[in-house]
Amino acid sequence: MSRRTLTGLFSLQVWAIAKNTFRESVRSRVFYILLAFAVSLLVFSYVLGFLAAGVIRKMVLDVGLSTISYFSALTAIFVGIGLVYQEVERKTIYNILSKPVSRTRFILGRYLGLLLVLLVNLAAMVMVLSAVLFFVEGFTPRILAAAACIYLELMVLTAVAVFFSSVASPVVSALCTAAFYVIGHTSSALPELLLPAVESPLARKGILALYHLLPDLNLLSINHLVAHDIPVAPGFYPKAVAYALLLVGLLLVASALSFERRDLV
């Protein structure tokens, strides 16, 4: 029988699992409900723009990018928390891991599959937002940069969801991933709020250390800058990509390690 060598299987297996994950999501009603709701909100931002007379474009950009961010994050969390757990619960994983597929490849395939779903989701929402912006004559190609940054954040968030999904139930995973998201968007306030009030150098170092230990998803976002026509600082993009990849790498390695020796009862 015609068969590829085992060493050459890696990308093929990961791609097959990713493709199946993508198919699973796009054949699920929830995906379309979330997407429809997000698109409705984007269109609604146009109405909001009129209510805030004189700043239609800014309002559409602000509400539009926030809507894209939140709904993409919601989809990532909602789908991601069941990504590994449901396969084990429904025992569909038995048909995959009894074949020459390593658990790391399985995790990677599921992760990439969801990223593909989120990419399509994001592209659809960006197209709707662009259409609304064209309508108010306020289109800017910078929304593509903002969308790319949202995608970086989604890469991290999906990796978090996959990690929790490989070790915990969907409810616990949802809570932990949501907590990560909230902490990620508020951690930058920690030094801003506390440092001015603390004088002890040791305490200041402690606050900074804590901040560096916590994830800072604001380091990946330019929504606010795009909405207010503020230029992005030089060197922002490489730093954002490096930071996102570091977090994704750590989380995927942790997921693979925790899943590698797990009994699939």
Added chain:
Amino acid sequence: METAIAVRDLRKSFKGHLSIGRHPVLRGVNLTVPRGVIYGFLGPNGAGKTTTLKILTGLLFPDGGSVSLLGRPLGDPEARARLGFLPEAPYFYDYLTGQELLTFLGSLFGLHRRTLEERSRTLLSAVGLEGKGGLQLRKYSKGMLQRIGLAQALLNDPELVILDEPMSGLDPVGRREIRDLILDLKAQGKTVFFSSHILADAEAICDAVAILMAGNVVREGPLDVLLGSEVRFWDVTLRAPEGFSPPQEAAVLARQGSQVLLRVEREDALQVLLDGARAQGASIRAVAPQKFSLEDLFLSEIPKEEAP
């Protein structure tokens, strides 16, 4: 003879209730499955059959012992590539069609698209699902799911096929078809290792069996050796006239009108019974020699307090 599966002192336990202590499921299982045979792995529910099969297929990790599949250690991807597995009551992605499922799972073996399409078509036909490949799996009946499960287990043309309760939940026709398929696999030179608690099916097709009880293999070997070829007793059906009296050596099992069912345990007693019956004007309707069955063997291994 070459060995397809060699299991030595396999042990496995799971966490107890509230994670307190460990509950042993396998207590030192030993198995030797030669290549090219149909091997039945039998035992009551909870004996540890599925746990053993899950260890063989890499879904569970043993606490101790050693396993070799097709001459390779457990977890070796080369062995996994030559293995086919049907889990118990298989569940598949119900949003996929039968054809899509086979294409997806087949691609995990690195099969080329053309080979895969050809193989899927052949397998769908072999398992009786010809023309059903375009149907979503959520519309499949239990029997059809079992068949598509068997088809996916054969995608890679495996040397060793491991089936967990393949006949479970099927109607008599479905069971018969799966049995025929298993026999076909053997005819193709494959080794089939399957778990079951349906003893009649196992006895009909197995070359060898192992009986697992509470995590231990209590009997293992070729079926003809385990069951022997000796007749244990004879059941004789007579149409007897009124006042017929059987010899002392014969036990009357049932009487219905002129029809009498008797049992004798020795060949000389059989002869006495038949001669006596003829002498008393009875007609002999049937003489059925009864050998030791797999069910007898199985029941003899169940501890007295658990036996039905």
